[in-house]
Amino acid sequence: MTNKDDLPDCFGDLEKxxxxxxxxxxxxxxxxxxxxxxxxxxxxxxxxTKNGIQVEEEVIERSTKVGAMSFFERWSRKKQAHRRGLTMKK
Incomplete structure (x- = not known):
């Protein structure tokens, strides 16, 4: 396992x-x-992160608009993303 001190400064920074x-x-x-x-x-x-979950929801919406995902799959994936957001550390 990697030591936290060995990680680059950009580690986990969504915008980077x-x-x-x-x-x-x-x-x-x-x-x-x-x-x-x-x-x-x-x-x-x-x-x-919360921003990462928002990105995931944007991908789900795009997939639905182009017909790559059904309504029920969209609903299920958004519900999973929402649940992860509720259980995240603040």
Whole structure:
């Protein structure tokens, strides 16, 4: 397991590790994607924040609009995201 002191300053910061790209979609920067040894845990940490849950809900909405997700799947995934938000540490 990685020591907290060994983690980069950007660890878990949604706006640094999954910022909005020029096309209006979030993108992982190249320096994170190819060169960071803790990229998976970092992105998981970032997506576990309230802002990360909001991003997940935006993805769900986009998927529904383009027909990639049914109403019931959308409802289920939004409910799961909402529950994670309620159980988060403040």
């Amino acid at each position: 590790v999954f910022p909005m790209g020029p096309k209006g979609l979030r993108e992982t920067p190249e320096k994170c994607f190819y060169h960071c040894p803790v990229k998976t845990k970092c992105l998981q940490q970032a997506m576990a």
